[in-house]
Amino acid sequence: MMAEENIFLFVPNLIGYARIVLAIASFYFMTERPLLTALLYFFSGLFDAFDGYAARALNQGTKLGAALDMLTDRCATMCLLVALSLFYPQYIFVFQMLMTLDIVSHWLQMYSTLLRGESSHKNMDVSAHPLLRIYYTSRVSLQA
Numbered sequence: 001m002m003a004e005e006n007i008f009l010f011v012p013n014l015i016g017y018a019r020i021v022l023a024i025a026s027f028y029f030m031t032e033r034p035l036l037t038a039l040l041y042f043f044s045g046l047f048d049a050f051d052g053y054a055a056r057a058l059n060q061g062t063k064l065g066a067a068l069d070m071l072t073d074r075c076a077t078m079c080l081l082v083a084l085s086l087f088y089p090q091y092i093f094v095f096q097m098l099m100t101l102d103i104v105s106h107w108l109q110m111y112s113t114l115l116r117g118e119s120s121h122k123n124m125d126v127s128a129h130p131l132l133r134i135y136y137t138s139r140v141s142l143q144a
Contacts, residue, residue, distance in 0.1 A: 007062045012055035016068045019047040023076045030083045044076060066120070070106065077102050 007013065026040035051069060055061040081095045109132075113120070
């Protein structure tokens with residue numbers, strides 16, 4: 001990676017921007033057009049797999065891309081859970097707890113990464129809990 005390269009135009013970041021546009025569009029239509037919402041949300045999530053792959057394949061992984069990816073994931077999850085709270089108010093406490101679990105678990109994972117001096121929260125060694133290793137290293141989970 002050369003110093004004069006514009007990381008904002010790296011392919012994985014462009015995919016990340018497309019994810020954001022698709023996610024925002026899905027949020028806009030969430031209460032009125034469920035099929036369109038599901039399609040937009042699906043493609044936003046599908047692009048999540050492609051940005052990481054592109055970053056590795058093109059050697060264009062950046063801190064901006066990692067932050068953009070995690071922030072987009074958290075926002076998409078929160079907005080979906082808020083919409084579900086509107087549709088199913090009897091389960092609002094469950095959705096609130098899921099939001100809390102999502103934020104807290106990712107914050108703790110990032111914080112422990114910093115304490116270990118790791119460069120990525122997805123680096124797992126054999127001492128990590130088996131579920132964390134599966135979540136962060138399995139290609140099937142689309143998180144790696």
